[in-house]
Amino acid sequence: MQPARRVLVGRDPARTAEAAERFGWDQASTDWRAVLEREDIHAVDICTPGNSHAEIAIAALEAGKHVLLEKPLANCIGDARLMVAAAEDARSRGVRSMVSFNYRRIPALAYARQLISEGRIGHVRQVRMSFLQDWLVDASAGMRWRLRKAEAGSGVIGDLGSHLVDLCHALLSEPIVEVSGLLHTFVPERPGPSGMEQVDVDDAFWATARTASGTIIAFDASRVATGHKASLVVELYGAQGAIRFDLQRMNELEILDDLADPSDRGFRTVNVTQDVHPYLDGWWPRGHVLGWDVSFVNQLADFLECVRVGTDPEPSFSDGLRAELVLSAVSQSAASGGGAVDVPLA
């Protein structure tokens, strides 16, 4: 196998070359198809908008390149299913694929997942997950591509909702089978380049969901939650304990053991920066705050390690499809008055 070269691909030749230089890439290119044909390229990290994911990812997998793909999998279910098929086919040839749901790689969330799978909080009865931002609070702020359905595919549900759903699937190790939902646009029009323009994506959504084992999840996300910058909060209530997490304090995990003596029961704030915690052998001495960026570094390390040893990384394209199916069902429920809608498993 030829030694790998690092090639940055973009659309604008000058800006791509400049970025490659600035960030230390070996080369720059504006022709992704040509790059996929090179022998010295072993893996690709696809960070384009969702509407080009299917075309590039399928081509890369067919060319035998391992693929790390920015979430969401695709802008429509049809594309997503084609991508899953391509990934299945590639897997049989030893080619790996992975969707970039980076929050799985926050150490505290990886640790939470481990605790849940070990049964430490018993069967999880109810979950509360929210992702609150405030960058659209100002009603006079201008129109942009993220607020146009034709370009963005959807609003907060695709952007933040997909993170919530994938993280939920990871934590519970079980897919959602039924949902009810509500989508809303609080600021229905905004100033565009040529006058007021209609916002046709949601800027907040709410949903309840069930898994086959009977867990009930309440989701919500918003871009008009005044005062919140990037508040991803997760709460899991089980028959024998509970777990809470807040991205704003991402090095802390709150754990409650309900089997403890009643006089001493309470949420324990664990500083998830000890040697014994997931991913921590690669980071700073204990107690030193890790930032949001470690989720990406950990993810890349996991991806490359899977490529190296020849195992399948997760979340897979199938996991990505499963998240899409849940979000699609939420939108369908919302469009039809909020009643419950079944979610197909694939």
Place this chain on the structure above:
Amino acid sequence: MQPARRVLVGRDPARTAEAAERFGWDQASTDWRAVLEREDIHAVDICTPGNSHAEIAIAALEAGKHVLLEKPLANCIGDARLMVAAAEDARSRGVRSMVSFNYRRIPALAYARQLISEGRIGHVRQVRMSFLQDWLVDASAGMRWRLRKAEAGSGVIGDLGSHLVDLCHALLSEPIVEVSGLLHTFVPERPGPSGMEQVDVDDAFWATARTASGTIIAFDASRVATGHKASLVVELYGAQGAIRFDLQRMNELEILDDLADPSDRGFRTVNVTQDVHPYLDGWWPRGHVLGWDVSFVNQLADFLECVRVGTDPEPSFSDGLRAELVLSAVSQSAASGGGAVDVPLA
């Protein structure tokens, strides 16, 4: 008017007498009808279970006694409407009536209401309200009257949900007009005196709701939220600010001013124990923690002051009916698959 006597009424003569003695009441009785006929009784505080509210409250109002009534107004909408009619009739005769939604009288929540009505956070776009408890987490804990529909009327929706809805109405000064809901019983049977018994009330509920002005509210409440004793949390996100409250830290109100300079924007934790805050002229020197009990004392003070000066206290029986109508619509939505249901205003 004859000087008032304080008479405690109960069902068991011995226990009622003992309680009256212990807590310093003037007399004890087991005949509430007889007590309602006395000239030295000016007002009654009705703390019986919901299924006797209508009978006692209507009789009291007809007897010209001012009524403070434990929430919820009644166990069914029919009774509630009769009670509203009786209260309207009594009002014309100068007889006052009030429902005991005590959380309106927590100083920090009264202050939040004042800030919202002054427009301090702009139009409220979205609200998150939850009431989490954990006293039913243990699946082996025995059956009790609160878990039998015939006696309790409903589960968490009536018990905690009614507080949430009334508080929402108070904070927004606007009624809810549409809801979607989900009710669930996580532990469907529990050991009773003669074997396993079915639990036929909900131990958790979730709902979304809208007001006429377009505010969207997400409610949830649970008795199986492991680790929570009595966590009533309220978050209001407006076009120009936000407010947060947590009953566990009931002397604090978090206020965000979104019009402040971007470099200094953040939730301000206001210690609502200063002289300038609602109800505080009657309590401890500034900075000293007030407990849950002050909500009842403040409520009683407001009720008696209204009686004294001849104005109508709030929340009125109509307010109580409005909360019932919302909860009834949530149950109806839940029973029919979760689709949106309109809420009548009276």
Place this chain on the structure above:
Amino acid sequence: MQPARRVLVGRDPARTAEAAERFGWDQASTDWRAVLEREDIHAVDICTPGNSHAEIAIAALEAGKHVLLEKPLANCIGDARLMVAAAEDARSRGVRSMVSFNYRRIPALAYARQLISEGRIGHVRQVRMSFLQDWLVDASAGMRWRLRKAEAGSGVIGDLGSHLVDLCHALLSEPIVEVSGLLHTFVPERPGPSGMEQVDVDDAFWATARTASGTIIAFDASRVATGHKASLVVELYGAQGAIRFDLQRMNELEILDDLADPSDRGFRTVNVTQDVHPYLDGWWPRGHVLGWDVSFVNQLADFLECVRVGTDPEPSFSDGLRAELVLSAVSQSAASGGGAVDVPLA
């Protein structure tokens, strides 16, 4: 024994009578000596300024009345020693005495004391205790009696420092034997009724202290800690665990078990409102916030129960003297440049 009457004693006849009427006392008086001679008075609660404590308390004890005395014990060590002697003498006759250090009766702090005495955190190595207030931040705020040494005896060291020292003694069950200290007045003069007046008491103090077993305590208190209303914070670090408390969240106690598995170690926030916790059988259902006032009610209950069963309540006058001796040594250290000073035990 003659049935007890409740008599309120004050200096101004009209205001005392009015207060007695308003708060439900049986009688009012302006002659405390006469009241001490009455057969229907069994106990007295002395709430006068410190400079009258010795005279009244000694007379009361000699008259055979049980005494609950507002802290600090006295304004000078000489008086304090006389009071201890009087209390010892009275004890031999079955007459009880107690100093009102109410923070010992906060449930969470009583629970902390219990945990420490059970060895739950091992030997306590270091303690951090602070009491921060901000009512003197404004340098233009006027002179008042509390800022004049002749009347107040001392500044923050006597007012807040005495609480800190007594609480420390109670938590550690061991007296302080050595101290170093610093006192400071940040606003040295303030507008009085006739021009600027010098402030001759401290408005902040800092001290380190040792016990015989080698615990080191860092104290500080201030009236110019901008933003703090009444922040009494206690942190205890032991060889096997740690405990933290903040009066602003007085229903919570943070407990760390250092012998737990390293992956799960963290401060546990225990809601000290469960049936199993100290004093809670007399209060609200679990999870409902208790206020600052319960410390006084609990204290009175303990005092009366000791009187009833014939045991000595604590803190005793000796405990009160011990706190005074520590504070006196801190002042002495501060006055002589901050070097270490031994504290006599009585």
Place this chain on the structure above:
Amino acid sequence: MQPARRVLVGRDPARTAEAAERFGWDQASTDWRAVLEREDIHAVDICTPGNSHAEIAIAALEAGKHVLLEKPLANCIGDARLMVAAAEDARSRGVRSMVSFNYRRIPALAYARQLISEGRIGHVRQVRMSFLQDWLVDASAGMRWRLRKAEAGSGVIGDLGSHLVDLCHALLSEPIVEVSGLLHTFVPERPGPSGMEQVDVDDAFWATARTASGTIIAFDASRVATGHKASLVVELYGAQGAIRFDLQRMNELEILDDLADPSDRGFRTVNVTQDVHPYLDGWWPRGHVLGWDVSFVNQLADFLECVRVGTDPEPSFSDGLRAELVLSAVSQSAASGGGAVDVPLA
């Protein structure tokens, strides 16, 4: 000027070469003197233990290399003064020097410093600074070089205390002129390779300090503060406001404006990750948690920018000496019973 090469210098040839390879350095060397003679070396980052700082730094400065030096400046005041002289001399030749007190480059602390220098909290009256760790709680944990004075120079006072003092100087823009202190070793002996060995450095210290303008600072630091991993807490109380910071939540700064309306006064938790905040133009989109590592990256960026534009970076070697002088005075006070000791300014 010759293009720069990146050379990693260590003592063990194999391990240095391996590290250089692993972390992407151009070359490895074990001869720092030879490296200092190279034309393609423009700057050096000295990360050796304190007892070699003087020799290497002075040689580097004389060789015309810009120096970034790990704190503390030196293990003794004599060396520190020589280094200051060397830095002064080098400065006249355009050679830059800087001490690595990385906490100055935490964005929230840089922002705090800016607010204080703008007068936003008025004159700072009192400061509380602590740095708590727990890695020495276990008394059976073995001896190591950091606990031997001959090698480490001092204990927690040099390690954590130097950070506290430099940060204090930076925040107040004013040096400390007087101190009192206490040092203590809670675990006086630990198992070494050949039996129990005496620990001759402190594992905790406490100090009070004054500046010329009258600010009083209370410092403490510990390695036996059970439950704390790396808790650097700073609180500043000014005549018109207050600021609080906790390294465990290093993206948050709490700011209190005491001139605000009394009903709305409270600590505002500002998420210091907005574009308008110091250093944030180089980092993630707003609201995303930054880790401890950014303090080093920011520091290096500042150092290199100063080298590039030809200005002096801070903290200078003089600043480093000033911190040493304060700590030396604390040790001197502690050794002589805790009385106040003057701090020379250079």
